[in-house]
Amino acid sequence: MEWTDQGIVLSVQAHGETSAIAEVLTDAHGRHKGLVRGGRGKRIVGVLQTGNEVACTWRARLSEHLGSFAIELKDARAARLMDNPLRLAGLTSLAATASMALPEREPHPSVYKAARAVLDAMEMAPPSSIAWVAGLVRWELGLLQELGFALDLSSCAATGQVDDLTFVSPRSGRAVNTEAAAPYVDKLLPLPGFLRPGQAVTADREQPHLVLKDIEDGLRLTGHFLDRYIFHGSNRPPPAARARFLEKIRRFRETYTGNHNI
Amino acid sequence: MSQPAGPEIDRLIQLLAKLPGLGPRSARRAALKLIKDRRRLMAPLADALHAAAESISICGQCGNVDTSDPCHICADPRRDPSILCVVEDIADLWALERAKAFKGRYHVLGGVLSALDGVGPEELSFDALLARARVAEVGEVIIATSATVDGQTTAHYIKDRLAGCEVTVSRLAHGVPVGGELDYLDDGTLNAALTARRKL
Numbered sequence: 001m002e003w004t005d006q007g008i009v010l011s012v013q014a015h016g017e018t019s020a021i022a023e024v025l026t027d028a029h030g031r032h033k034g035l036v037r038g039g040r041g042k043r044i045v046g047v048l049q050t051g052n053e054v055a056c057t058w059r060a061r062l063s064e065h066l067g068s069f070a071i072e073l074k075d076a077r078a079a080r081l082m083d084n085p086l087r088l089a090g091l092t093s094l095a096a097t098a099s100m101a102l103p104e105r106e107p108h109p110s111v112y113k114a115a116r117a118v119l120d121a122m123e124m125a126p127p128s129s130i131a132w133v134a135g136l137v138r139w140e141l142g143l144l145q146e147l148g149f150a151l152d153l154s155s156c157a158a159t160g161q162v163d164d165l166t167f168v169s170p171r172s173g174r175a176v177n178t179e180a181a182a183p184y185v186d187k188l189l190p191l192p193g194f195l196r197p198g199q200a201v202t203a204d205r206e207q208p209h210l211v212l213k214d215i216e217d218g219l220r221l222t223g224h225f226l227d228r229y230i231f232h233g234s235n236r237p238p239p240a241a242r243a244r245f246l247e248k249i250r251r252f253r254e255t256y257t258g259n260h261n262i
Numbered sequence: 263m264s265q266p267a268g269p270e271i272d273r274l275i276q277l278l279a280k281l282p283g284l285g286p287r288s289a290r291r292a293a294l295k296l297i298k299d300r301r302r303l304m305a306p307l308a309d310a311l312h313a314a315a316e317s318i319s320i321c322g323q324c325g326n327v328d329t330s331d332p333c334h335i336c337a338d339p340r341r342d343p344s345i346l347c348v349v350e351d352i353a354d355l356w357a358l359e360r361a362k363a364f365k366g367r368y369h370v371l372g373g374v375l376s377a378l379d380g381v382g383p384e385e386l387s388f389d390a391l392l393a394r395a396r397v398a399e400v401g402e403v404i405i406a407t408s409a410t411v412d413g414q415t416t417a418h419y420i421k422d423r424l425a426g427c428e429v430t431v432s433r434l435a436h437g438v439p440v441g442g443e444l445d446y447l448d449d450g451t452l453n454a455a456l457t458a459r460r461k462l
């Protein structure tokens with residue numbers, strides 16, 4: 001068995017004294033693991049960093065074997081994101097979520113391509129911008145959809161209306177408009193503006209805190225359904241890296257001084 | 263099939279094989295060397311192992327291993343108590359001591375945050391670090407974690423935790439190693455070196 005693909009390094013675990021088991025989110029082969037001989041050596045340890053883009057060749061005698069990876073660096077993205085605490089937290093959150101949510105060896109090319117797009121946006125955004133977090137929220141929504149748990153944010157679950165959608169039912173994952181939500185506001189999840197049909201993250205110069213609140217609400221929304229459908233279903237706690245990222249966003253909102261573009 | 267040697271020697275080989283860098287074959291070679299040189303090597307080694315096992319303790323202040331608590335670094339009055347260097351583990355502390363480049367005191371975290379290995383803040387000695395950083399005499403905390411995603415995540419976490427303390431937080435530079443040729447450096451290191459360039 002042998003294939004060659006491109007992918008994003010999700011994690012690396014030491015194996016013995018010199019080797020490592022790398023976990024890569026590949027384009028055509030999904031989340032895949034393989035042994036990297038000498039994977040703890042000086043030459044390759046920089047390549048096997050979470051977020052780096054690699055070209056990998058997987059070989060095994062039988063398809064059910066762990067197999068071994070020959071990995072070559074395509075883009076050292078991790079090094080460029082390491083200095084920015086929020087982006088590094090976003091990167092580790094994405095990697096940990098993909099690692100825990102995606103079934104192994106099941107191709108999900110759209111998840112891979114969307115993850116690349118989020119990392120590109122994270123990297124290309126001006127140093128002070130956090131609009132890329134909205135892309136990360138959308139990636140998590142896409143992940144839920146790809147795994148069969150799509151949220152329906154197109155119309156109100158109660159009235160069928162498509163306007164004024166402001167909440168999401170935590171049970172059905174369907175949008176609810178303001179009027180229908182009124183009696184249950186404390187039980188519903190806020191629907192951030194940028195996830196409403198036809199809307200994007202808009203820089204509200206008058207009220208930047210509201211945009212930050214939207215982004216935080218978006219992460220809480222996807223977090224709720226990831227916990228409910230994916231992590232609880234497999235009896236695993238949600239990834240700690242995601243919780244730390246959410247906490248960073250919350251603190252960022254609380255201490256926002258207006259020095260960042262949103 | 264019977265063992266080629268008695269159970270004591272077999273146990274010695276088994277224990278030696280557990281050491282890093284040694285497998286069953288090299289453990290047998292090491293055991294044979296010890297047996298051949300029993301007086302000069304085996305007995306002193308056994309005495310040294312016994313003495314170390316009896317006297318080794320973890321420093322209650324920094325987390326270093328030594329034969330006294332506090333360790334000789336924490337107890338040394340010539341060390342600058344105003345600078346704390348945070349390292350991942352004892353091997354890093356020893357590496358910095360070998361370099362003789364740092365004259366302050368250390369704090370050993372015991373690892374780095376790793377979501378996939380299940381290492382959270384509770385597993386590492388952040389609270390002890392915070393308590394030490396709050397002492398008035400400490401003016402700077404140098405974070406010397408690895409230049410890896412986990413190492414830098416830990417560094418940013420420490421910086422956040424130290425936000426309330428009146429200390430300067432710095433970290434080791436990343437870039438071209440001494441003797442390094444640009445042609446042989448990986449993209450990540452070159453990137454870090456360019457980002458951290460400084461005025462000549």
